[in-house]
Amino acid sequence: MVHYQSNRFDNGLTSQADDENFFLTKVGKTSPKAEFEATLSAITKPGGGHARCRFPAGDY
Numbered sequence: 001m002v003h004y005q006s007n008r009f010d011n012g013l014t015s016q017a018d019d020e021n022f023f024l025t026k027v028g029k030t031s032p033k034a035e036f037e038a039t040l041s042a043i044t045k046p047g048g049g050h051a052r053c054r055f056p057a058g059d060y
Contacts, residue, residue, distance in 0.1 A: 002016075002028070015030070017029070
């Protein structure tokens with residue numbers, strides 16, 4: 001689960017996570033939709049344990 005906050009000066013969103021390695025997509029810091037779609041893709045692929053290992057709480 002990733003938490004996003006509204007930007008003060010535009011209508012965008014920014015994640016509270018600061019490490020670019022935290023995200024599955026290059027735009028994950030500012031695009032919850034892209035990050036959500038990448039997460040679904042990663043966990044539904046055979047051998048998709050990669051996303052599950054990085055975010056084990058998502059399985060519960």
